[in-house]
Amino acid sequence: MSTPPSSAPPEHSEQLESVVIRFAGDSGDGVQLTGTQFTKTSALVGNDISTLPDFPAEIRAPAGTLFGVSGFQLQFGSTEIRTPGDRPDVLVAFNPAALKTNIDRLRKGGLVLINSASFTSRNLEKAGYESNPLEDESLSAWQVITVDMTKLTREALKESPLRTKDKDRAKNLFALGMVYFLYSRPLEHTISWLENKFAKKPDVAAANVKTLKTGYYYAETAEVFRSTYSVPEATVAPGLYRNVTGNQATALGLVSAARKADLDLFLGSYPITPASDILHELSNLRAHGVKTLQAEDEIAAICAAIGASYAGSLGITSTSGPGLALKGEALGLAMMVELPLVVINVQRGGPSTGLPTKTEQADLLMSMYGRNGESPIPIIAARSPADCFAAAFEAAQVAISTRTPVLLLTDGYLANGSEPWAIPQADELPNIDPDFLLDGGEVLQPYARDPESLSRPWIKPGTVGLEHRVGGLEKADLTGNVSYDPANHHRMCSLRRDKVARIADSLPPTTITGSQTGGDLLLVGWGGTYGSITTAVHKARAAGKDVSSVHLRNINPLPPDLGDILRRYDKILVPELNLGQLVRILRAEYLVDARGCNKVQGLPFTVNELIAAIDAELYGEA
Amino acid sequence: MSTPPSSAPPEHSEQLESVVIRFAGDSGDGVQLTGTQFTKTSALVGNDISTLPDFPAEIRAPAGTLFGVSGFQLQFGSTEIRTPGDRPDVLVAFNPAALKTNIDRLRKGGLVLINSASFTSRNLEKAGYESNPLEDESLSAWQVITVDMTKLTREALKESPLRTKDKDRAKNLFALGMVYFLYSRPLEHTISWLENKFAKKPDVAAANVKTLKTGYYYAETAEVFRSTYSVPEATVAPGLYRNVTGNQATALGLVSAARKADLDLFLGSYPITPASDILHELSNLRAHGVKTLQAEDEIAAICAAIGASYAGSLGITSTSGPGLALKGEALGLAMMVELPLVVINVQRGGPSTGLPTKTEQADLLMSMYGRNGESPIPIIAARSPADCFAAAFEAAQVAISTRTPVLLLTDGYLANGSEPWAIPQADELPNIDPDFLLDGGEVLQPYARDPESLSRPWIKPGTVGLEHRVGGLEKADLTGNVSYDPANHHRMCSLRRDKVARIADSLPPTTITGSQTGGDLLLVGWGGTYGSITTAVHKARAAGKDVSSVHLRNINPLPPDLGDILRRYDKILVPELNLGQLVRILRAEYLVDARGCNKVQGLPFTVNELIAAIDAELYGEA
Amino acid sequence: MSEQPIISLSRSDLVSDQEVRWCPGCGDYAILKHVQSALADLQVPRENMVVVSGIGCAARFPYYMNTYGFHTIHGRSPALATGVKMANPELSVWVVGGDGDMMSIGGNHLIHALRRNIDLTILLFNNEIYGLTKGQFSPTSGLGKRTKSSPLGSIDPAFDPVSLALGAGATFVGRTADMWGKHCQAMLKEAHAHKGAAFIEILQNCIIFNDGAFAHEVGKKTKDDATVELIHGEPLIFGKESQFGILADGLELKVVELGEEFSAEDLLVYDKTKLNPGMAQMIAAMGVSDGSLPLPVGMFRQVQRPTYEHSMEDQVRSAQQDTGGKPPLQSLFNQGDTWTVD
Amino acid sequence: MSEQPIISLSRSDLVSDQEVRWCPGCGDYAILKHVQSALADLQVPRENMVVVSGIGCAARFPYYMNTYGFHTIHGRSPALATGVKMANPELSVWVVGGDGDMMSIGGNHLIHALRRNIDLTILLFNNEIYGLTKGQFSPTSGLGKRTKSSPLGSIDPAFDPVSLALGAGATFVGRTADMWGKHCQAMLKEAHAHKGAAFIEILQNCIIFNDGAFAHEVGKKTKDDATVELIHGEPLIFGKESQFGILADGLELKVVELGEEFSAEDLLVYDKTKLNPGMAQMIAAMGVSDGSLPLPVGMFRQVQRPTYEHSMEDQVRSAQQDTGGKPPLQSLFNQGDTWTVD
Numbered sequence A, B: 001m002s003t004p005p006s007s008a009p010p011e012h013s014e015q016l017e018s019v020v021i022r023f024a025g026d027s028g029d030g031v032q033l034t035g036t037q038f039t040k041t042s043a044l045v046g047n048d049i050s051t052l053p054d055f056p057a058e059i060r061a062p063a064g065t066l067f068g069v070s071g072f073q074l075q076f077g078s079t080e081i082r083t084p085g086d087r088p089d090v091l092v093a094f095n096p097a098a099l100k101t102n103i104d105r106l107r108k109g110g111l112v113l114i115n116s117a118s119f120t121s122r123n124l125e126k127a128g129y130e131s132n133p134l135e136d137e138s139l140s141a142w143q144v145i146t147v148d149m150t151k152l153t154r155e156a157l158k159e160s161p162l163r164t165k166d167k168d169r170a171k172n173l174f175a176l177g178m179v180y181f182l183y184s185r186p187l188e189h190t191i192s193w194l195e196n197k198f199a200k201k202p203d204v205a206a207a208n209v210k211t212l213k214t215g216y217y218y219a220e221t222a223e224v225f226r227s228t229y230s231v232p233e234a235t236v237a238p239g240l241y242r243n244v245t246g247n248q249a250t251a252l253g254l255v256s257a258a259r260k261a262d263l264d265l266f267l268g269s270y271p272i273t274p275a276s277d278i279l280h281e282l283s284n285l286r287a288h289g290v291k292t293l294q295a296e297d298e299i300a301a302i303c304a305a306i307g308a309s310y311a312g313s314l315g316i317t318s319t320s321g322p323g324l325a326l327k328g329e330a331l332g333l334a335m336m337v338e339l340p341l342v343v344i345n346v347q348r349g350g351p352s353t354g355l356p357t358k359t360e361q362a363d364l365l366m367s368m369y370g371r372n373g374e375s376p377i378p379i380i381a382a383r384s385p386a387d388c389f390a391a392a393f394e395a396a397q398v399a400i401s402t403r404t405p406v407l408l409l410t411d412g413y414l415a416n417g418s419e420p421w422a423i424p425q426a427d428e429l430p431n432i433d434p435d436f437l438l439d440g441g442e443v444l445q446p447y448a449r450d451p452e453s454l455s456r457p458w459i460k461p462g463t464v465g466l467e468h469r470v471g472g473l474e475k476a477d478l479t480g481n482v483s484y485d486p487a488n489h490h491r492m493c494s495l496r497r498d499k500v501a502r503i504a505d506s507l508p509p510t511t512i513t514g515s516q517t518g519g520d521l522l523l524v525g526w527g528g529t530y531g532s533i534t535t536a537v538h539k540a541r542a543a544g545k546d547v548s549s550v551h552l553r554n555i556n557p558l559p560p561d562l563g564d565i566l567r568r569y570d571k572i573l574v575p576e577l578n579l580g581q582l583v584r585i586l587r588a589e590y591l592v593d594a595r596g597c598n599k600v601q602g603l604p605f606t607v608n609e610l611i612a613a614i615d616a617e618l619y620g621e622a
Numbered sequence C, D: 001m002s003e004q005p006i007i008s009l010s011r012s013d014l015v016s017d018q019e020v021r022w023c024p025g026c027g028d029y030a031i032l033k034h035v036q037s038a039l040a041d042l043q044v045p046r047e048n049m050v051v052v053s054g055i056g057c058a059a060r061f062p063y064y065m066n067t068y069g070f071h072t073i074h075g076r077s078p079a080l081a082t083g084v085k086m087a088n089p090e091l092s093v094w095v096v097g098g099d100g101d102m103m104s105i106g107g108n109h110l111i112h113a114l115r116r117n118i119d120l121t122i123l124l125f126n127n128e129i130y131g132l133t134k135g136q137f138s139p140t141s142g143l144g145k146r147t148k149s150s151p152l153g154s155i156d157p158a159f160d161p162v163s164l165a166l167g168a169g170a171t172f173v174g175r176t177a178d179m180w181g182k183h184c185q186a187m188l189k190e191a192h193a194h195k196g197a198a199f200i201e202i203l204q205n206c207i208i209f210n211d212g213a214f215a216h217e218v219g220k221k222t223k224d225d226a227t228v229e230l231i232h233g234e235p236l237i238f239g240k241e242s243q244f245g246i247l248a249d250g251l252e253l254k255v256v257e258l259g260e261e262f263s264a265e266d267l268l269v270y271d272k273t274k275l276n277p278g279m280a281q282m283i284a285a286m287g288v289s290d291g292s293l294p295l296p297v298g299m300f301r302q303v304q305r306p307t308y309e310h311s312m313e314d315q316v317r318s319a320q321q322d323t324g325g326k327p328p329l330q331s332l333f334n335q336g337d338t339w340t341v342d
Ligand SMILES: Cc1ncc(C[n+]2csc(CCOP(=O)(O)OP(=O)(O)O)c2C)c(N)n1
Pocket: A270, A271, A272, A273, A298, A322, A323, A326, C055, C056, C057, C058, C059, C073, C074, C097, C098, C099, C100, C101, C102, C125, C127, C129, C130, C131, C132, C133, C138
């Protein structure tokens, strides 16, 4: 939660609990870099943090256009931070288009820091401004601070041998310096990062460092801000931390599972936004026994992963919505041959090509049912960028021990967002036993099952004496031979269903945020909405409302205690970034009158939207 | 319903209400032909009929093997016949394998007619018989009639110039002649068919006719049967009839819709069992403006169909389960660009390659949800072979008038099964108005909607002045331009959902079989189980049980009166050939405690299975 | 089009009202201009032009053309366009996609469209990279390429699009480049005139993720030495001073210097109309397999075969011969064995 | 396989316990025997053999081999096999499928596997028909073919599998037939010895739906006149009395009668190792485009290129150079900017 900069005198630094900042500008303005540096520094001084980059759909849209604006929002604080924040307290706008597309999100009374040099008539026109907003009354609801950053940067770099074009590139660091001053952050981390990054180009390094410092001192000297602020350290658990995006954490979780199972990891993937970074991350980890195939398409990608699992690796395939739609048939094969496989769907705005760079949760039912015939597959959903690590690890664990494809759902918001990750001790992660069959006994039975998990043996080609055949035709119980026997078919369909259902036995009790024993309203969520929902529930409870929430990691099978929990609350609300998908599953499963709270805008829920929805449930749609 | 042949004297012909016959033998034994001829003759004498061929999965399995047995079952009667029958009254077995695989289905006391010539030790061994069943007691529960049909056929054809091998081929007609005698059917229809078919091979025609007659007279003269039977004409509505399989009827329905809309029909398809016959049928209808593309795969097939619809034809694609799994992404595109398209899924045994030649209803949830993002698509299901005509016509009608892809679900049982089709008057079929936009007014709005149906205009390339662009990215309301606007995305997703939901407004009231005002138990079914469910309900009601049923043609959207209906009955049972799919939709939609009655054996429900399920619901699982 | 109207279109008539959103400096801008210019001259009414694309930077093309346009899904444009053309053979159908779209996920649809010889003009914008997804290697990138998904260098050998198209039986195969306005436009017009599937590879610069991939072959100063233009009926001569030639030594290709030893008469005379595509294949592969040889550009092959959509129309027409149009629907219903119940 | 054990396998060791379910008389039976015989001689332990297939009659193959086997889904076997081989390069991986499986739905995976040069042996059973789905035309059936789905005759020109494979950059391409036991076995062994993707088209008779499709080319009495065997380093001679030859007249192929005017010396000497696949393409296309010429069979191409899976292993090994194996997982976690909270 954010507290506004007040109008106290500048020399006096105020304490805030949390702050939301948004940087915005052209793709070429270094917005992402600026945001990342601020994030890192804030993390290093001990704040809890959550970030969200917001890329334009175009690769490099023409400068100055509205559709070319790139954004980076972050929230940092001294309490637990679960979302990048609803509305910025501070907006740094590098050009008119960035101002135009972002100003409405800025909290009324918030501060907007503007590079006045970019407010040329050409840029104003491109942004669709009829008059210069710096000169009319249109920004009167906010504190506007205009600085000619371009000029001041050039000034600072008078001595630098760089060309003017290159000097101008540094202006984002001028802005960063100013914001560092505003929030009393040290420069040292960014300085050492710059010196490291441009080690081979000392002129560039020097210019950047100089500009950063100049921005900082300019803010101090020119008394630009009415006050400075400090955000004390959060009381986070001790340990070693680093910032991770959801895609990075996913890759790390998968590699960890493979290592803990002593398996090589094989990724078959085809690039697609916003999942590609998982492929990129894993392509760089050959040393850890990671082989990657950039396949010709999504079907080849999953098929190769199935082949790799068959040959004894941990087979994985990563994609996003349209790609998952293509994998349905092969996913059915993986389910039928009962081999481990992790399928990651980084959900994006659909349907069809939809809004490819935006976030959404509308692939849940496709994940449940998008295959011919009865083909149940476990579904696991991650709830925050860093949580992708644990979710990916669990997905691989279930896949290996149950010999089944597992669907891991993340989304664009988690994939690109980042937050601090408490680095685990690798030694303390559980080992996973792939338990390859090495000896088939008298007569090999490739479809004999473990009586508890109902999983069948994993048999690696190359194992002497265990030659056998598998395939997508229905197979006889135990022997796995092709079977057209009617009763056998029913039995096998039931066994495969039960195998997935039994995973529920090992799920931990469901955590309830709020009152455990029931109450007026329960919110049930899943996936990337965790931060918003949990924050909203905390806020609502703080305001005395009897609201609780449950956030599902396992959607198939559902946790065994969920039915009981749902029945304890008078009303059930299911917030989802779709038109109602989990809510249908819950209604069918438990016959509870759960209702949906739905948003399909390519954007996460804001905390305020959820609070409004809570109020509407509790007090009617007033 | 069947009545057994009794032990009355042979000269006296008994009347039966209905009879179930099953022919079984090697693929080479002419089983399908024999069955088809019996069907046709029975239809021509006025019986109501339902048939089901039962092919082996292999193309031409080695002679004499169990897995090579081909079957053809039919039920004919003087009352309404809705299924091919649970258990045959008569089994015609051409070899030991056919006896072995089919005898257990024969009603106790039923008649089995056997070609003794094939009961060689080699054939007995192939069929896995340890001793000859004709010589031990194993068939004592049935009336066994063994005839050396091979010898008698050769005898009859002594004069024929055909080679022995070719003479032997005719033995199925010997059996057919005997059965014709048994059920007092005329030979003339089959004789004229044979003469027509072998017009260019008079020796073959003569031999076949001779054999048919010899079988008939042999049965008469040798007094083989204890009695003969007659099955009076059914009281079917007057009109012109012909036998159709479900696949034929589907093809006819689609062509009819195209003709009534004055459109060319374009089918993009890729062969797959059991859907291929739709491709085959339509490939032969060029004269009716039907263009077919045997595409390189299922994805190309649907994409070409979308392209054809875009260009102003009625685009259609036909497939079965695994093929539909591949079409998900493109189906999302069709939904997004809002063009007419009919997608036929002839469901077969799944998951994965499953039981490709068997029937199942396990693709319903894939049909509902197997696409990324929110992509609602209407679903229509056919209930009987002849009903495929009406269902296909309706699917095309909805597709054209709503500008949406429509999923038509049939299944292997409907596709290959046949029944008499009351040939409609082409003139009396409703016209369909494709309503192409020819004039865009001031500013063309390709995504302006009809206020009632919410459908957008269909604009054919080639129309002057209406040049515009469509695609899979989210589009702005009205203009159809690419739009990343959050609110627009939510609006468009909602509009597409509502457009499909509104189809419900034009659905007729739901027909209830049984008591209209409520009762102890309601069965809710869909698709190919219609015959079994309805027959079971009639039987149960005749036995005084308070059971009713509803059979859904429209699954998405559901009929608007369904919720009310469901709530009128104490219990709801949903019989499906899957592990519970429609039942999940009903529970989620109406929060009624509907329960599943499920069978996944690659086979239809028998009436008796359903009666047992009804009794279990009514009286407990005694 | 059947009556050959005189149509006067200018390039600007083919410019749509949509803002072009490629990166500044992208080669796609130039190609867009060439296509607009060439199409304006075709004597095809604008409403009969349809541009179909898949997904990728290149595939945004239809939005910028003031014609009918369909931005479909990744890789499927040749299949979708096949349906468009079969449904209405009067339309002039253009298919546009990148090397990922057409050579990776869409490779099969491409080769099947070429095999069928359906009358589409297929433009492959080859920038040897995945642009829209921000820089992964593509099936045309080649060994050793370092990209986001091949940080240690790609181990995937490249397809040669021309060789693949020829192997699939394409009847029209050409290669041009984004920066070669005239060359490109001339080829587009030839492709349009060709009855059957026409495949054109257009070398295209992705300034962001693969800048300069074809700088040597396409650049003004170097191209004369780095490429050889295939001209039907002419000997294969190249070089800034036209000082080199290519001759066939048995079935071996050799670069020679023209002058004392060799003259133009000794050189291989290019024939794009050979039924046997072997020669075209040999030439196509020379840049790839015989490193020292220049990259061939221009028209590799152009032969006549019946087009797919016309063969289909023929079947329809001949099926309607007796009825002179569609027969009554009732006749279809009443086919086969029927019986009457009164 | 690394230590070359002496393995004694007989054909029967490779016969599985499953009843073979092809139609009596199907060419697949013969191929099964050839494969079993050839594989028994390879000095590969049975447990290291994996047979991967798609769907179709041909694709039932793995069930009948007493090795590891995977009957996957239609068209995807080359992709799935790629994963198998990458995961464990020690395995000897065989891919089997029909002309529908590999040339229609699976065409893209096939050409990409060939492009990558992954060490698979890919056997295309070409019967020019869809067998399992009961008789539709396939992409190799060719114009005019009447089938269930082309009752008026197919309008789809055929792919030539050899040309397509060469166009995709295949390093090993051969053609043999179901009935040619020795020829087939010899080629299977060569394919196995080849490091990289090996593609063999096997002409196969479907007795039910396309009987005699290759009777002329494969039949004992006619084959010598109807085909020409490509023998590396030998002139192209064919005919029952070896009375004909093929020579290159410029870049044109010509059949000549040997005797007075021409002798074996004049003929084209086949070289399967040429880097430029043009000659192979020319020969491959001669049966197709130049009707009068015989169908070439035997080895079209065999060249060396690094295999895909070995390039991948190299990357893994070199990434592990410093650590001599996988580095500690913790080192991966602790990468990048970290900070400590105490
Ligand atoms: C089914 C599917 N898979 C993946 C993607 C992601 N994707 C979009 S464009 C593209 C490739 C772009 O490369 P290319 O076709 O060469 O076009 P370019 O951007 O270079 O012009 C990919 C992989 C997608 N949109 N759909």
